[in-house]
Amino acid sequence: MxxxxxxxxxxxxxxxxxxxxxxxxxxxxxxxxxxxxxxxxxxxxxxxxxxxxxxxxxxxxxxxxxxxxxxxxxxxxxxxxxxxxxxxxxxxxxxxxxxxxxxxxxxxxxxxxxxxxxxxxxxxxxxxxxxxxxxxxxxxxxxxxxxxxxxxxxxxxxxxxxxxxxxxxxxxxxxxxxxxxxIRIGSFQRLAYLHDTEGLQQLLDYAIATYYPELADAADRPAAFLSAVVGNVARLGAQYIAAGFVHGVLNTDNINITGESFDYGPWRFIERYDPDFTAAYFDETGLYSFGRQPDALAWNLTRLAECLVPLSSIEALEPALNRAWPEFRAELPRQMLRRLGLKPGDTEGDAAFVTRLFEFLGTSQAPFEQFLFDWRGGALSAERASASPSAQLYASEGFAPIADALAGYQPSDDVNLDHDYFARARPRTMLIEQVEAIWAPIAESDDWALLEKTLEEIAQMRQAYGQA
Incomplete structure (x- = not known):
């Protein structure tokens, strides 16, 4: 040690x-x-x-x-x-x-x-x-x-x-x-609820000194802090969508000030694109469904902004808060292209491509993770994709505009298609039935072999995507 x-x-x-x-x-x-x-x-x-x-x-x-x-x-x-x-x-x-x-x-x-x-x-x-x-x-x-x-x-x-x-x-x-x-949004909410302005200032000063030291000399430190948190949380929302992930419980106490995801209760990965898919059986209104997660995060950021009003002003904080949706809309194409192993192009073109891509995934109901796996590197993976379990969908008329768009992108420097992971027919996924299958032998006979094998596969996936 x-x-x-x-x-x-x-x-x-x-x-x-x-x-x-x-x-x-x-x-x-x-x-x-x-x-x-x-x-x-x-x-x-x-x-x-x-x-x-x-x-x-x-x-x-x-x-x-x-x-x-x-x-x-x-x-x-x-x-x-x-x-x-x-x-x-x-x-x-x-x-x-x-x-x-x-x-x-x-x-x-x-x-x-x-x-x-x-x-x-x-x-x-x-x-x-x-x-x-x-x-x-x-x-x-x-x-x-x-x-x-x-x-x-x-x-x-x-x-x-x-x-x-x-x-x-x-x-x-x-x-x-x-x-x-x-430190969570809820950490600030507690102090605002108690009308503890001195405590709010102390927590803000600590948060800036510890996690955002570049903001130390900002003219309006609360507004600068809010703007930074908004950017990081918006990025997280885009990463959730690009991963096909549903957190399930995006309460304000589950959102921290660095935009780092944590606390996994009733989480799920989507099998196919479905904005209404929910993770928690008790989420009866779909408040935290897959497609509503960015809205949930923006709502939570508004609660943080409210807490900071005693330290700043609505006029100063509002522009920072209003960055949430533009930041998410800018970040989503970047995250989707990153997952596809493609270099970004022009901003408007990337956004239009991702919109068309989600329309195709929704209409065709192509398996979400399979698609991202099959088309890693864009046109470089055309041959791989032709042997995919989803190949029939890629031969359809509806896919033609997506294929044309993919051909217009350059592969990223870390596309890594020669990694053994991309020689598989199917990607590693973590759907709910797979989670239950991993747990079953542990519960029945204290057999941890499937969990260990799964973690080895995830490690291979992490290395293939350059996250090692």
Whole structure:
């Protein structure tokens, strides 16, 4: 652990922003997943399994980092209903450290590690299945180039949990999530709700100093901060669409100020283009459906803007907020072309191409990920696409304008078509039935082989797309 560069920056905010808590004492700790790549980047790759379990199963503090876990305080809108009783109810900020590659400050936060003052009657635990699902979501999104938290560690904890939405009793786990920041829109909402202008200013100053230091000398720091957050969150929305991903619960407490995706509950990937596809069975109105995610993110950004009014003015903040939709509309073609391994052309032409592409995907119901896989590099992949399971759709009259448009693009420098991944007939996908198939042997016979094979395939996909 000699390379680990510890930090404890979040303590500087003071006790009004968090509660010091004690981790749960679990009956057992069994290591189920360890992110070796990111462990190396954090200087934690030399830990033995026993040491790893001591820190990420028993939560013995990492040397030089936080001496006690911090349960962070925040509020939030949940399905657009304000809830002032949130906060870290089954997790905490365990440690902070620096990425050895670029020196960024990173947080090690937990999920399923016991009760806190914000548990609201919950048991503070996480199901093992929920932990496995989070590993799969974060690994898959990272491979697709989405700015996401990483599932740093998953430890089975030996408790039997009662849950109404799955067969009970079920197995338990403690997840450690690696993120750039755990400050959420809801962190600002709490202070605005309490009319704590001094606290708002303190949190803003900390956020700028820690995550947006380039804004330190801005004439209107709140407006500059809002503009930066708007740009990053709009990019995330475009990345979701380009990945065919539905987060499922885009509440304000699930949107952080760095535009990094995290907290994977009822997530789904779409099989075919369907703007109305929802991930959560309880999302009865489709508020967070696939196609409405950019709107949900823009709504959440409006809530952040409202919080900043006491520190600035509506007149100054409004232009920054109004960037949300133009930023998303500009970013979506970039993200779609990135996934297709194509160099951007002119802005208007790229936007028109992506519009036609979504029209084709909607009309033809071509498998979403299969299409992006088949046409990686545009015309360079025409022969590959002709052997695809979807080849008949590409021979249709409706595809002709898309083929012509693809032929007009140059492949990106990292198109990487000679990678073994692109020799497959079908891409690696993560549809709900595949998730259930991965979980079934774990639940039935403690067989982890399919999960391990799947993670190997995702690693190959990540390397092929240049996300290693």
């Amino acid at each position: 000699s390379d680990f560069k510890p930090a404890r920056n979040h303590e500087a905010l003071g006790d009004a922003f968090y509660d010091r808590v004690t981790p749960a004492d679990f009956p057992q700790t069994i290591l189920r997943h360890r992110d070796h790549r990111w462990a190396r980047r954090m200087g934690l790759d030399t830990l033995s399994e026993a040491q790893w379990l001591d820190h990420f199963g028993r939560f013995t503090p990492l040397p030089g980092s936080l001496p006690e876990p911090l349960a962070l305080r925040y509020h939030g809108h949940q399905f657009r209903s304000y809830n002032p009783e949130l906060g870290d109810g089954r997790g905490f900020l365990f440690a902070q450290g620096h990425d050895l590659n670029d020196n960024r400050l990173l947080d090690l936060g937990t999920k399923g590690t016991g009760r806190t003052p914000w548990s609201r009657g919950g048991d503070g635990r996480l199901t093992l299945k929920g932990g496995v699902r989070e590993v799969l979501a974060s690994e898959m999104l990272e491979a697709m180039g989405v700015y996401t938290s990483k599932s740093f560690s998953l430890v089975e904890t030996g408790e039997a949990l009662q849950r109404g939405d799955e067969p009970s009793p079920t197995r338990s786990a403690a997840l450690v999530r690696l993120s750039h920041s755990h």
